[in-house]
Amino acid sequence: MLLWFLSVVVAVMVCEGLGRDCDDFTDLGFHDSFIGTKLKVKILLYTKDNIDCGDEVSHHNLTSAPMFNLTRRTTFVIHGYRPTGAPPVWMGKIVRQLISQDDMNVLVVDWNRGAANINYLIAVTNTKKTAENITSFIQVMQANGASLSSIHMIGVSLGAHISGFVGANFKGQIGRITALDPAGPMFTGTPPEDRLDPTDAQFIDVLHTDMDALGFRKPLGHIDFYANGGADQPGCPRTIFSGKEYFVCDHQRSVFLFLCSLNKTCNITAYPCTSYTDFLDGKCMNCDTFKPAPCPTFGYYISEWRDTILRLNQTKAFFSTNADPPYCRTNYLVDIVPWNKPIRWGVITIKMHSGEDVAEAKIDHKAAKFEKYKGTTLLAQFDKHLQTVQKISLQFSTQNVVGPRYKLRVLRIQIRPLESSDGPGLCRYDIILEENVDVSFRPLPCEKSDF
Template structure:
């Protein structure tokens, strides 16, 4: 087993004679030859804390307290559980996830290294090994409990196949552990599984799930007390759409769940989920109030769920949707747009909105469907922009109706109102009584909504 060297001030330990180094226990690093030959299951538990966020310490399965004081059983404990490893290499995200979790609060972070068992070209072998790894981890947590740890302070974070492994551990412990977070639970071999054969809400006191690849390597459906669906839960912006992109075509959507969660932990992006019956209803702007959660805001993806937990447990299984950009920090600027039109004839069209702040602009196309515009019709849209420009000095609107021949029809816009959803402290922007021509941009300066001037 290869070890690295870490500074003594990181581990809080020094060797005798003044040496300030300690050997670290690293995640198992395998290669393709191991995968070709197949690996037998072997589970290692690597401990990290705020005092040693970069230097792992392998724990004894039978005597967790042997690692005290570093492994303090009175602290909460988060377990990170990876998934299938077809190449045998360590997950690229594992070190950053450890460090970000250690920054959330004073807790034990334990990496469940079952790379020997997950690294197989035969995916079915890895699936079978999740059950055996789950029994191994269950026994360790039981030993923790017997030595004074609280099951309610245990949080399992499972990625892909690791999400189901976490569910099996939770089921073994009768759903008494505090929380399971599933990051795009694996779909292959689980699409027809019963709740006992996959992650489900009964596996912990609270289960939250993030979906990013439901149409391929991820699992469709709802499997937690709250399920977040990024961009509908399937195709992610910026990910390749053709097989000619190589490996990225297969893993990009699936891995996005981890990178979104890392971004949320790092507090560089605040990803608000809007509870809704479907993604299409969310895009139509029908689910932007979050009335059931008031006075708390809409639920946000991430580590701290204390503000929403009781409400979610009372509501039962909740689906929440949000959209992202293709790159960091992933967050979109969202506005609820309310329009009242007055036109003589029924028209159908998509809406294009551009926001200007003097130097730059950002544009969105609300064209997932055609909207109905007729005499005195109120239309609500969800407009999401890749950039958050503030203050907005000018707004451009175009209603595109696909009419390329003949005269352009006019539409009278009695009122348009843009309400910032992510920044409630910002003013609502309005404009009144504008004559538009279809397929033509109309630009105007926004006014306070209590003014008709």
């Protein structure tokens, strides 16, 4: 808290020493959105020396912002549609977290006077005009020695397509574009020149969180991440009676997941796969195409896998999250060899215990088939990570409301961690599972012969 206070004091002192107040993001209201406003683009500079005090940069004279050091890398942050006219709630967080990663320039593109309009079509029209404005600004940066490859553009919703238009103006020489749930309405079905596409930058990573409503469904980058399949996000309301959150929660989750990757509260491992169903079925867990690197980690640090991703040309990757921060789940592969002669169909719930701490995984997206002596492999996604596991509980269910209660006899179960090297995994042998009854046991380290 003290460090934060001192940073604010220093930022204010710097701004006061330069004889100017902090420049703020344009704050409009619903009245402005209703009557409409004329597009005006402001570019606000933030650095380690003014992390909480924006400094508006002249489009034509960069010396108007003495803290703008073009030898540093530069990250543009571009917001999307603002129907209420209010500033994005996440803007200050993303600025601070970016600067905490590296000594960089963060340029917030404030085009709120073009995005705040109840008529979405007008905001869409203003995206290309905003892109032209940013293009002219970058040309001035180039004239003063900046390198296009050192520029990273982070665009949210409509901001993702603005980033693409800017990148296209520089014939794909911008270093990186991160697109957070690119807008779908008015862009779906359009040609590449009218939206973001993989030729707009040297490297493009995309996150999809609301592809069935406000977001874009198809891949748009070199790697496209689909959180929870890319549509409905856990914890977001499912009925219109929840008000505004019903419309924005899935869409806005893209920003909060990216923030999670910046503050390193958890590393979200993503798995290249053809579909979310195959991912949930545990068919895409080995990342063979990414050798010698492991499966990629979603978010800010995905550039570490850049060379492999570019070699693969265009990759879709999937992951699942929890409903609340820090969002990440811990993935295990579960191999079950049943003994029952009759084939059983059902779902499995696994709980890991460490003292009073419990991590749970419900493998219930579809009924699994358990056939005598034939191994069944399942993906178990636990809601938290436990350093040590003292006890495991299993429950088998056919999910039948009426009818007999079945048993499932398991000759062997193996539970193997996917994202850590916590040894060879956990095993147990010869267990009888009564339907809808928790069966607990102390796990044993697996032998090499089990694999």
